[in-house]
Amino acid sequence: MSFEVQIHRLAGNEDIELPRKMSELASGFDLYAAVSEELTLAPGQRLLVPTGIAIAMPGGLEAQIRPRSGLAYxxxxxxxxxxxxxxxxxxxxxxxxxxxxxxxAFVIRRNERIAQMVFQIVPEVELIQVDELSETIRGAGGFGHTGTK
Structure with missing residues (x-):
């Protein structure tokens, strides 16, 4: 199954790499930092980092932004x-x-790979209000309920 997703490079970001897969069977497209100057991300700090791109995808798809395993590790x-x-x-x-x-501290530089974008199919779902739910062995057991450790 194949989907067409349009990508637009925003003005001033002509030098920023477009998202791409780094191997033939990769599921994620690497995203690149479109920062105008180096940013330093201190321990415990968070920053919203631009990528210099926008996309248009058909209904029934979503794009998920995920960490890069190498940067995380x-x-x-x-x-x-x-x-x-x-x-x-x-x-x-x-x-x-x-x-x-x-x-x-971690320095974020222009055109550095910072995350990955994975596309997923979103199923059509209809929520139906009911008076009671069907029973299961687990029931209403929450966090950690199914494990012993």
Missing amino acids: KHGITCLNSPGTIDADYRGEIKVLLANLGQE
């Missing part, structure tokens, strides 16, 4: 609100909410 850099959702009707600039969970 090596530097403690992750995306808050992860995965972040971009709805099919959003046409603004894609921005990435980065957080530094590491112990050292």
Whole structure:
């Protein structure tokens, strides 16, 4: 199954790489920082980092913004609100909410890979109000209820 997603490079960002997969079977498209100057992300700090692009996707798709595993492992850099959702009707600039969970400051440079964007199919769902729900073995057991540790 294939979908066409339009991408628009915003003015002033002609030098920013367009999102791309870094291997043939990768699921995510890497996103690049469109910062005008280097930004320093201190430990415990969060920043909204522009990518210099906007997209238009058909209904029935969403784009999810996720951390890059290498940045997370090596530097403690992750995306808050992860995965972040971009709805099919959003046409603004894609921005990435980065957080530094590491112990050292991290410098974000222009055109540096900062996150990845994965497209997902969104099923058509109809919510139906009922007076009671069907029973299950788990029932209303919440966080940690199904495990023993």
